[in-house]
Every structure is written in C-alpha cells, then in structure tokens.
Amino acid sequence: MKILVVEDDAPLWRSLAASLSGAGHEPHWAATGAEALAEAAASTFDALILDIGLPDIDGFEILARIRRSGSDLPIVVLTARDAVPDRIAGLDMGADDYVLKPFEPEELVARVRAVVRRKGGAAANVLTVGPLTCDLQAGSAAVAGRPLDLRPREWAALKVLATRPSRVVTREQLVAEMFPDETAISPNVLDVHVGRLRRKLAPDGPRLRTLRGVGYRLDP
Structure with missing residues (x-):
C-alpha cells in the first residue's frame, strides 16, 4: 500500500517508515x-x-477538509490526546481508527491494514514481503513474478508469516492456522510443511528462518 504519514516528529517518522517498508508498503512523509x-x-x-x-x-x-472533499481515504489518527471527547471528535469527523501515543509501530501497521480491509480496499487483499506477493482473494502467491505451487497447508502457513514479516510466529500459532480442525498434530508434520514452503520460496524469495524451540520468521 502507498501510505501518507503526516507526522512532524522526524525520529517517529523514521521508525514508522521502517515498519511500513518492512511490511512491504510504500511510506510517504x-x-x-x-x-x-x-x-x-x-x-x-x-x-x-x-x-x-x-x-x-x-x-x-x-x-475535516479531507472528508468535506468527498474522499473516503482510510485515515488512522495518531495523537497523544487521550481525553474521551477528543477521541469521539476524531471518529465523528470521519477517522477510521484512533491510536494513542506511545504505541508499537507494528500494531499501527496492523491497524492501517485493518481499516483498509474494512473499507474494501483492493490493496488490503495483497501482501508484499520483499519480492513475494500474496493475493489473499485469489489464494495465490508469487516470487518476483514466479508463481508458487502451494498446497493448502503451505498457503495457510505463508499467509500467517506474510502478515507478520520480520516477526516471530510461534509454532503454536502456525498449527492453529494450518490445522484449525485438528487437535493433535505431530511436530514433525509442521516441520515437513514448513520445509516444503521454504524450498518453494528459495532461492529468490524471502528467507524463512527457523528459531529452534520457538517458531519461524519470514525476513524480507
């Protein structure tokens, strides 16, 4: 997504820009x-x-000016004002979400994705992690234009990892997404599916790293 960040604090902007870029978005200041x-x-x-x-x-x-112009651009308000009347005023004026400072940049990125998704934005249906693109609506993925032939379990794992680039996804989280209707999953079964996914991403895709005993991470 192409995202405009309106922020006068340069260090905060740099932090947000790094998080947005790491998630595959294009930040503008x-x-x-x-x-x-x-x-x-x-x-x-x-x-x-x-x-x-x-x-x-x-x-x-x-x-207010943006909304008066007729724009339905998804807007996340960022502020240190925590008074309830201020929050209500922002939402009444047309803000889609309200995030209080201080905050975690990764959470803000997730909130932006959520408001775009709620408004039906097509960009929310496509995840980008480096050369990898995942079309959530079509259920397909490609690396630098090279289509990936993914099995359902591999696709389920990739969706979870691609929504959290550069962040650790625990084995438990992956199992819950990949096997939602099964209760007893052998650790070896998870490793087999992740191993297949890793080979399909190689050599030109994001690196799928294993953190032993913890989980996995997709690095752009």
Missing part, C-alpha cells in the same frame, strides 16, 4: 498540515496516518 493537504490532493494513497498535533494546521482540521 508530510511534516506539516500544508504538506499533507498538498500531497493528498496531488497523489493517490491507499491510507493516511495523521498526527493531530501538527505545527501549522490542527490535525482535526485536516481530517
């Missing part, structure tokens, strides 16, 4: 409200992360 409005008018974005405390224009005013 606006440090002021004026820049945000200009960017939103000149380009098409899949989502907007909007800080309320900007140096020139209040974030709520930016939100």
